Amino acid sequence: MKKTIILTLSICLFTIGIVSAQIIPNFSFGVKGGLNYTAFPSSGIFNNSNRAGYLAGVWARVGGLGFNFQPELYVTGKNIRIKDDLNNENTAKFTSIDVPLLFGGKIGAFGLGGRFYGGPVLSFAVNKDQSLTGATSDATSLRYKDANYGFQIGAGVDISSFSVDLRYEGGLNKIAYGDGNSHTRVNVFSLALAYKLFSL
Template sequence: MKKFTLIAALLFGVAHFASAQLIPNFQFGAKAGVNLSSFSLSNNNFDGSNRAGYLGGFWARVGGLGFHFQPELYLTGKNVNIEDDNGNVNRVKFTSIDVPLLVGSKVGALGFGGRFYTGPLISFKINDSQNFGGAFSDAVRLRDVKNQNFAWQLGAGVDIQDLSIDLRYEYGLTKQTYNEGNSKARINLFNLTLAYKIFSM
């Protein structure tokens, strides 16, 4: 009887794990967190130091056959102190709507597990020439992509029921302009976020 119970429990666990990995599913949720930016400057006369920023928005996940596609859309603020040779410090802030398009895989079952993912990120900058509404419209429609900034994300996450904790590294592929377009900087950053699954099907 004990062997039967053990075998039944094992088979149930394997079946649940397989169904969680193979059967297509959809999830949607919200997320918020902080980032720590490191700027690689195009001018050797300046040094960049790290400052904390923020991000908040929404994510979706479509999974099946052991893999998932996870597009996201969130507002982010990336900050840095820039010091020149004379010791003058300028605080530069980049505000944008970011759209990561991630592909990954998950291990685990029964609401617990880890995820690994990577993919490109398109950053729709909010500045004097493009306000929040314009950047949001461009991001949702993925419009005017060629004139935006690009990065690549790599990260891992832990799922605990409806909550997820993610840690990512973002490498800037293009240089963003600042100081009225006279200077450029490539943004590399880490971000740590807490996500909540609103619904799934």
């Protein structure tokens, strides 16, 4: 009987903890960093090979009732090698400031939980380096736009103050000027580690 009472109380406390974690509004702020894997799909204008890049920045999260809003601000470096039919190569590297505005849900309690989210992302180019390794041609150069927009979807796991996120980003507009770049939209897979600095 005593064991049954203790077990029942434990289950009740655990349930109350989960419900409280979902209902009570909260605010968190932290830093994040990670790697991305970038691809620029094209319609036969050039071939491209994916290359790894980086991301580093800050995030905030506010929510309750199991739902949350998570704006982020981070610097990201995206790299890709492109090649045309004449074997001209261009290593395209550009740096941007990305601003995702993500909406999602969370389940879990006691420092352990899972998240899923999605939303728009704005990207502002701050550096547009291109290192030509072959003869210069229109097919192997990109005239980047200063601003682009897209969407992100992903999921994450929270363990105490640490989080791990796996995310996909799809471009909604072409990232470069010119008819030859009409299908050049960025696709990015990223894996990031985040740390919560404080929560209220």
